[in-house]
Amino acid sequence: MxxxxxxxxxxxxxxxxxxxxxxxxxxxxxxxxxxxxxxxxxxxxxxxxYRPEKPEKTAGAKKKAPRGAASAEAKAAKTEARYVKLLAERDPAKAVAYAMTGIFKRDELLDHPVFGLGLITKTIRPDKIEVEFRMGCKLLICGPVER
Ligand SMILES: [Zn+2]
The missing domain is CATH 2.30.30 (SH3 type barrels.)
Structure with missing residues (x-):
């Protein structure tokens, strides 16, 4: 030019x-x-x-939040979206209360005193269940499980 x-x-x-x-x-x-x-x-x-009439686009200046924070936020949003979807068609009234000695089945709705409502997504022999809660996936101890 x-x-x-x-x-x-x-x-x-x-x-x-x-x-x-x-x-x-x-x-x-x-x-x-x-x-x-x-x-x-x-x-x-x-x-x-001297300041140009129109503000210059400052090269390299990024308005974006630090990458780590942004991705953590995105991850949390994703976790919650998945949770909401999982529980969307379930009846919270049918949730079973969690107990360490309880016997649970996959796909059952669980009511945990700390984590709240969750869905049992996996049973892990001999005595663990994987539960999707609002804040993410948790591994819980329970009574013996069947596959
Ligand atoms: Zn002036």
Whole structure:
């Protein structure tokens, strides 16, 4: 692109002015190589760094939240969505209360005093069940299981 106009000190240029909170006419007072560095506002006579009329897209500046936080959030949302889907057509009234010696079947709704309602997604011999709760999957001890 050869359209870039060459400026030099003393030229007038439009720049954003923080004092005027507007784009105003400025006079260039300092150049750094081919770039306008310092300008003086013709309105408030303030001297400041040149600011282009439209904010430049700052390369590399990302608005995104840190990757770790975002993915943890996404994971939690996914877990909850799966949970809601799993329990959508189940009747909470039919949930069986959890007990360490209880005997449970896969696909049964479980009512846990701490984790709340969950769905038994797997029975693991000899005495464990995998339960999908709102906060995620938990392995619970129970009475002997059958497959
Ligand atoms: Zn100004």
């Amino acid at each position: 050869s359209t870039a106009k060459k400026f030099e000190a003393g030229d007038e240029i439009n720049s954003r002015c923080l004092k005027c909170k507007d784009v105003t006419n400025h006079v260039i007072v300092a150049m750094v190589e081919e770039k306008v560095a310092k300008v003086i506002c013709n309105v408030c006579k303030g001297r400041h760094n």
